[in-house]
Amino acid sequence: MKRGLTTALLLGLVLPLAILPAQAQRRGAPAGPPNPFAGNSQAIAQGEQVYNQNCTSCHGPNGGAGEIGPEIVHNLSVPLRGELNDEQILDVIRNGAPGTVMPAWKGKLADDDILRIGAFLHSLRGTAIDNPLAGNVAHGEEIFWGNGQCGSCHMLGGKGALKGPDLTNVAAEYKSNLIVDALTKPNHRIFGDGGVHLRALPAMDTYDAVHVTLNNGRTVDGVLLNQDSYSLQLMGDDNQLHLLDRSQVKAVVNKPPLMPTDYDKRLTKEEFADLMAFLTRQGRKAPATVSAPRNADPD
Template identity: 55%
Template sequence: MKTMRMLFLSVVLALCAGLSLSAQRRGGGPPAGPPNPFQGQPQAIEQGREIYNQKCTVCHGFDGSAGEMGPALGLEGRRFALQSPSEIFGAIKNGIPATAMPPTPDMPDDDIWKVAAYIQALRGTAIDAPASGNVALGEEVFWGKGECGKCHMIRDKGGIIGPELTSVADIRKTASIVDALTNPAYRVQGDGGAIPRKLEPPNTYQAVRVTLPDGKVIRGVLKNEDSVSLQLLGVDDNRLHLLDRGKVKDVQYERTSLMPRDYKNRLTAEEFQGLVAFLTRQTRKEGKAAQGAGR
């Protein structure tokens, strides 16, 4: 019995030593270290963003993007070796052996924790790290100049052509929201993890143009079809059109989305940033939008 206990103790010690060596090689602190005291605090996360952009962008890119010497820290479709708050804290404070990641012995621990909170927020969805900007201006742009409300609904207000956006910040990353506004090749992203960076658009928003016998054209989103009929939601009238295939002149399935992708050209820089700030705060999580509001 004593021999068995000694053997069990030896195995446990070997496992602990192996985990410790693995952590040293990987860099960072222990996976099960202390929680981040600033996790989920919008003001602290914003401070972490500022510290990161001031001190970390020598190697990494601004706002968590890839830099000339360092990788992106919030890239979609990537699994990260250092995930827990203590691992990220340790990597910033102590560096990562055998890599270009240096230690930062002069950075206060509170600042390191704030940067770690910001990095973890980047790996979450938009509501975890809402974009900075004039939220009130962004809301005005959404319902006015941007004409977003013609197709999209927020809290029972707006159009029904496009996806409902009341909780878009809960399910999309900020980069995905920006991409949807600016990138003609945009595809719907997943919510993180090992997924392709670009996915095919959902067929529920297939744009279609139908020409009637009298020459009238109805453009909209295809909702249903079979060999004898089709149904589409009209862009101009928000009405559901039920059409007999035998009584239409032509049906064209458009390859481009109805969603404009040129908002950086349509809007001023301040308006665009405000729109992103507004969208990245659209959540169903109680208290989150209010905490993240402001410039």
């Protein structure tokens, strides 16, 4: 059945974008209500105290790695993707990490104190949106859609293309220096420095540029969005989604990455600064999100 269907799809039928893959979902749990203590400097200071009393012994100060516990806050050029989001962090603090020495703090600490720790950790993890760069934002937006041609590959605010990650929330996901890296360093996809603890390996197999040859001689060029043993999903250079049945695929050849990494040279200094001013404001200013504690009483 499944194979019949995918074969049918192969016959030139292009899927609507509605079924676009788990890409977006992989980005993290849906946002819950805001952490009431987020951005509150007094609560953050209290959170730091509670953290220092209970957590530094394993995790080290300021969320850096300790002898026993992993790093919670990355100071290095490591993307936040793969890192736990605020909500997941609170979940681990409340419920512990079963099978490890990471205790469940629910019951040992007041939930407000857990939320304060969450606000403290969030303040350390501050992404671009918490500290946007200076420049002419409107001009930066022009560069994004114009000179920079970012929109020919990226979506932003529901506009653009899908050959690269959606940048609508980029400033809430990355620190500013990481956005600069993405635009200027060929190796910006280095996800760890050896000491970094990532819960889930980032999706390194997405957005690979490929040239696919089918048994019937047809070729498709595009970006690999997803694959399993039966099929390949490609965002084609024609900006159409292609679902290819593996049994029809003769060869898949990798091409160099699509993302240009010389924007510091393609753009003038001023244009680059303005683009960064624009990018570091794209996103939902993240009030640290929280979920209701698990097993919470309905009332």
